[in-house]
Amino acid sequence: xxxxxxxxxxxxxxxxxxxxxxxxxxxxxxxxxxxxxxxxxxxxxxxxxxxxxxxxxxxxxxxxxxxxxxxxxxxxxxxxxxxxxxxxxxxxxxxxxxxxxxxxxxxxxxxxxxxxxxxxxxxxxxxxxxxx
Amino acid sequence: xxxxxxxxxxxxxxxxxxxxxxxxxxxxxxxxxxxxxxxxxxxxxxxxxxxxxxxxxxxxxxxxxxxxxxxxxxxxxxxxxxxxxxxxxxxxxxxxxxxxxxxxxxxxxxxxxxxxxxxxxxxxxxxxxxxxxxxxxxxxxxxxxxxxxxxxxxxxxxxxxxxxxxxxxxxxxxxxx
Numbered sequence: 330x331x332x333x334x335x336x337x338x339x340x341x342x343x344x345x346x347x348x349x350x351x352x353x354x355x356x357x358x359x360x361x362x363x364x365x366x367x368x369x370x371x372x373x374x375x376x377x378x379x380x381x382x383x384x385x386x387x388x389x390x391x392x393x394x395x396x397x398x399x400x401x402x403x404x405x406x407x408x409x410x411x412x413x414x415x416x417x418x419x420x421x422x423x424x425x426x427x428x429x430x431x432x433x434x435x436x437x438x439x440x441x442x443x444x445x446x447x448x449x450x451x452x453x454x455x456x457x458x459x460x461x
Numbered sequence: 462x463x464x465x466x467x468x469x470x471x472x473x474x475x476x477x478x479x480x481x482x483x484x485x486x487x488x489x490x491x492x493x494x495x496x497x498x499x500x501x502x503x504x505x506x507x508x509x510x511x512x513x514x515x516x517x518x519x520x521x522x523x524x525x526x527x528x529x530x531x532x533x534x535x536x537x538x539x540x541x542x543x544x545x546x547x548x549x550x551x552x553x554x555x556x557x558x559x560x561x562x563x564x565x566x567x568x569x570x571x572x573x574x575x576x577x578x579x580x581x582x583x584x585x586x587x588x589x590x591x592x593x594x595x596x597x598x599x600x601x602x603x604x605x606x607x608x609x610x611x612x613x614x615x616x617x618x619x620x621x622x623x624x625x626x627x628x629x630x631x632x633x634x635x636x637x638x
Contacts, residue, residue, distance in 0.1 A: 339569065340569055341569040344572030434599055441599060
């Protein structure tokens, strides 16, 4: 049986309404989440900012995650997270990110990388609302 | 499609146990296979929770989920690790959504599965952000995570529909002693 026919047979009008509304909400939130190109990457370990890396300088840093070492690599204005001991390797498989507001994380490692958009020499304005 | 079946208590409990065992097997197999992408996890174990919900009721779905999270963690060796708490949070989110959809008329397996999958992912992200990563910035990942959950929710809903079609012909689900 072809997929559209199966979907038509298996779903109710209410199901299709829910599918449409949720798909639209996800697309809209995904589009609005895309920011301008970032200026720096802030690396968090257990809610503490432990590294700030300008995206204009290619570099590679290693820090200790909960499950082992985690590498943060900056190259050509992008940043990526490389974990080695994570069950699903979501951080590594996310690949490079560069837009302001984009995030990559290895949850089991307790490491999160967030691209910030503000100029490199201004104080960070983004952490006042974060609760421990 | 959404008709709860009256049946003897023992048969109901046995069906819950069978569905929980099937869910654990699905979880263990899925954990051993390479995932299709960073934001997409099929979550086949949830199909059995949905079958329990649609044929045995909300409490049975909660039972299958609880057993699956606990036994699945024991089988995978992840009990009380961050992965366990993420799994527990996702299961609680999905079961909470199932409690809500009981009062939404007109929803079939696909819609119920989709809403439960989104609730599962939202709860996991919340717990990851506040308890494990400790930073609310992980919410920025939510659109991508939810997109993966949307796809898996629809696919699991279709799979649930097909399983129910077969299962409804089985004498274990026929009413009566």
